[in-house]
Amino acid sequence: MNWQPDVARDFSDYLRDESRRLGQAEFITFPASTEELAAALRDAHARHLAVTLQGARTGIAAGAVPDGGSILNLSRMTRVLGLRQRHGLFYALVQPGVLLSAFRTALAKREFDTAGWDADSRAALAALRAAPRQMLTADPTETSASLGGMTACNASGARSFKYGAVRHYVEALHVVLADGATVELRRGAQQARGRAFTLALPDGRSLASPLPAYTMPAVKNAAGYYAADHMDLVDLFIGSEGTLGAIAAIELRLTPEPALEWGMTAFLPSTAAVCQFVRRARGEYAAGSGPLAAIEYFSGSALALLRHQKATNPAFAIIPDIPEGFAGAVYVEIHAETEAAAQTTLEKLVEFLNACGGNEDTAWLATTPQELERLHRFRHAVPEAVNLLIGERKKTEPGLTKLGTDMAVPDGALETVMALYETDLARLGLESVVFGHIGNNHVHVNILPRTLADYETGKKLYQHWAERVCGLGGTISAEHGVGKLKTALLAVMYGETGIAQMRAVKQVFDPDRTLGRGNLFS
Ligand SMILES: Cc1cc2nc3c(=O)[nH]c(=O)nc-3n(C[C@H](O)[C@H](O)[C@H](O)COP(=O)(O)OP(=O)(O)OC[C@H]3O[C@@H](n4cnc5c(N)ncnc54)[C@H](O)[C@@H]3O)c2cc1C
Known part of the structure; x- marks a missing residue:
């Protein structure tokens, strides 16, 4: 070895x-x-x-x-192992180290290294080249993430408003367990009975366990083991953060690209107006089934930080001039099959914008790929600006790091949670930038500590918000996972009983507790 x-x-x-x-x-x-x-x-x-x-x-x-x-x-496991076409849909079998960016490029060019591919894969590639363009819908902002890491975290991103998280696109996993045994888990093939499962391994052994009895929050969620009645066992490994087994290959379902992708970044006078706009947009176009792929948020402080970076840092010179006098902004992305459908949706959104105190004259519209790219860059500039600011502060106070939340709440609690964040940050005098996936009631509050005292205050606030968000029926992590940093918050969410039930599942797959030590469990 x-x-x-x-x-x-x-x-x-x-x-x-x-x-x-x-x-x-x-x-x-x-x-x-x-x-x-x-x-x-x-x-x-x-x-x-x-x-x-x-x-x-x-x-x-x-x-x-x-x-x-x-x-x-696993960064050397970078091969796309094959393609399949079933019932008009395409599936790619990938090694876990394939990067999202590399996979997207290969899909866009429809060019793969086909050495070792079987005849079915080659036939599927020919069909893929003749078919409408396909995409992998999961879109974490960081495209240098690997497909294995994304599956292990159940990653998602802005477009999860329409398409959901990685989980929805995983058809099968090849998993290597802690003792080296391999097993293929396929959707529909191995399922729990109620809240218990028995899994037959190819070496003749059987693994059996109850599943956690908790009810997962009905929100976008990437915290702890997936547990539901009669669930597919593949779902247990998606989002298990390297604690149950190593994902050695992933079969991912691809989605046809929409014919048109349009966008609008629009500015609003208050957080309440932003929430009102989100409600109207969601009321008209339901998450998942409608033409809205993303509804994103930028706080007034995020806009101020970008304005400052644009004025002082040449790397940010390309972002557009941000209008003054607004307390927040939203970015909405439309995916449509015809120009008429995209136009109708855009007109409706502009109507909502005007009704919520915004103004279409200050909004930025994107109806071409180049214009859309400009809006995407603006969106991506926020975390970059935050990291730069923290980097500067670390020069004088090396112990500082940003504190970024990843919590989500049910639709009904959007206004409550936004008010909670604003009130607590103002009361404690903490500097912050808030941005993210407001369509899913999932914004990232980035607390920007100026001193170590701020940092400690921020950490306590984080714990307090976890309690409040869980009380509202939400999750402590909607997409980044628990890792080693949020184990205490996972205990807030599922209680010691839920954690013990998760431990029992881990015990079955990894009795020596060697995998992913420190992840999920403190
Ligand atoms: C600037 C920035 C923006 C980001 N934006 C988003 C976003 O929009 N949405 C989002 O969801 N995330 C986001 N992330 C977080 C990160 O990109 C995701 O969590 C991503 O899924 C991690 O993938 P990775 O390959 O880097 O995994 P790693 O960081 O290497 O690992 C993540 C976890 O998965 C486990 N793991 C990795 N590979 C395997 C495997 N093959 N089998 C079993 N376990 C494995 C690891 O043990 C670890 O617990 C962002 C990160 C940055 C830095």
Whole structure:
């Protein structure tokens, strides 16, 4: 087994992810195939080594940060293994280290490395080239994420308003368990009976366990194990954050691209007006089935920060001039099949904007791919500006880091949660930038501490919000996962009983508790 020692000296980058937390490990290896991955896990199992799985390390909850033992980094498992066409739909079988950006490029060009592909895959590729363009709908802002990491976190992004999270597109997983046993989990093939399951492994063993009894919040959710009556067992592994097994291959369902993608960024006079606009838009166009792919939010402080960066940093010069005098903005993306349908939707949104105190003359419209790209860049500039600001502050206070929330609440609690955030931040005098997926009642509050005292206050506030959000029927993590940073918040959400029930499931797949040490469970 090709374990590399001296991780701290030769592979120090692999001791971190985007959370910037620093971990420790004794060994690292980079398997390139399922066989190599299984051999590494068998070996680690025999030696009782802790194993932290890594994709592209873009996670921000420290899930890929090792907690001793070994690192299994899957960034060399980068092959698209094949394609299938069934009932007019396309499915891609990918290794976990394929990056979202690389997969998107391959799909856009319809060019894949077909070495080793079977005849069915080659036939499916010919059909794909003749079919309307296909896309992978999950769109985390960070496109250097790996498809394995995205599946392990049940990632999503702005377009989850229409398309949902990664989970909805995973048809099957090839999983290697902690002891090196492999199993294929396919939607519809292995299902729980009520809240208990028995899983037959190819080596003849059977694994059985009750599932957690909790009711998951009816919101966009990426916190803890998925648990529902009669569920597909594949769903247990999606979002399990490297604690139940290593995802060695993923079969992903593709979606035809819409004929047209239009966008509008519009400015509104108050947070209440923003919420009113969201309500009107959602009332007209339901999440999932309508033409709205995304409804995103920018707080007044986010707009102010971008204005400042544009004035002082040449890297931000390309963002458009932001009109003054507004307390927030929304970005809405329309996916439609005809120009008439897109136009009708846009006109309706403009009507809502005007009714909510906005003004169509200050709105930015995008009806071409170039214009849409400009609005996307504006959206992406917010986290970049936040990171720059924190980077500056760290120069004088190295202990500082941003505190970013990832909570979501049910539709009915949107105004309550937005008011909660605003009131608490003002009461405690904390600086913040709020942005994100308001269509799903899921905004990221980024607390920007100026001092370590601010940082400590922010951390306590985070815990308080977790209690309030869970009380409103929400989740402590809608897309980033729990990792090592939010284990206390997961306990707030599911209580000690729920955590114990999750532990019982883990015990069945990983009795030595070597996988993903420190993730989900403190
Ligand atoms: C600027 C920025 C913007 C972001 N925006 C979004 C966003 O819009 N939406 C969103 O959902 N996320 C977002 N993220 C978070 C991050 O990109 C996602 O969590 C992503 O899914 C992580 O993928 P990764 O390959 O980097 O995984 P890693 O960080 O390497 O790992 C994440 C977790 O998955 C586990 N894991 C990785 N690979 C496997 C595998 N093959 N089998 C089992 N477990 C595995 C790891 O152990 C870890 O627990 C953002 C991050 C950044 C830095």
